[in-house]
């Protein structure tokens with residue numbers, strides 16, 4: 126199942142929104158690699174790419190929470206630690222062929238979108254009213270307004 130980006134997933138933070146898009150793209154790369162029966166090495170490399178980018182993304186999100194004084198930083202960071210563990214286990218099981226590609230892709234879909242909608246949205250909501258704004262936010266706003274007006278950054 127291909128997942129297309131939906132603007133309903135926008136949090137309002139340009140950096141995090143771009144990263145969420147990127148995570149969906151990486152999941153799609155894995156989907157296509159599986160469907161086009163790429164080699165085990167190729168598929169393994171994409172799962173590593175996805176895991177590394179997820180780690181990177183969680184780090185960015187934690188920086189954002191710190192910058193805006195998000196009150197549930199610790200809880201959210203613990204959820205990230207948990208999600209990374211789940212992702213690692215899922216990928217390991219997938220490579221040991223204990224999980225089918227379809228189950229793995231469905232897991233990634235639920236795992237990713239579920240967290241964005243249930244937890245990350247709360248950060249976006251808080252950021253809109255916080256006196257502490259993320260570092261560089263104005264810069265990103267200007268950049269995305271100029272380059273992606275069609276994606277609701279105007």
Ligand SMILES: [Fe+2]
Pocket residue numbers: 145182186241245
């Ligand atoms: Fe996120």
Ligand SMILES: [Fe+2]
Pocket residue numbers: 186201205240244245
């Ligand atoms: Fe998150």
